[in-house]
Amino acid sequence: MTSVDDFRLKSHELLVELDAATAEMMKLICAHQMTGTIWEEAVRLQHEAYERWVEYLNERV
Known part of the structure; x- marks a missing residue:
């Protein structure tokens, strides 16, 4: 796979x-x-999922 495919x-x-x-x-x-x-658990899980996604996007910059 290309890095673009991996990213996607x-x-x-x-x-x-x-x-x-x-x-x-x-x-x-x-x-x-x-x-x-x-x-509280649902909020925590949603927040952590969001943070993982944003962290991944930012490491690609």
């Missing part, structure tokens, strides 16, 4: 992870469960 693949993997974490948060919002340990 890794970026896509990280975006899928971020999308899944965000979707989980949205499900909790729809269920009006925006407090407590379940919510």
Whole structure:
């Protein structure tokens, strides 16, 4: 694979992870469960997924 293909693949993997974490948060919002340990864990996972994606993008610059 070329470095562009590698970048696309890794970026896509990280975006899928971020999308899944965000979707989980949205499900909790729809269920009006925006407090407590379940919510805090969902926020933490979404934040970490976002940070991994941004970190990956920034290391490519």
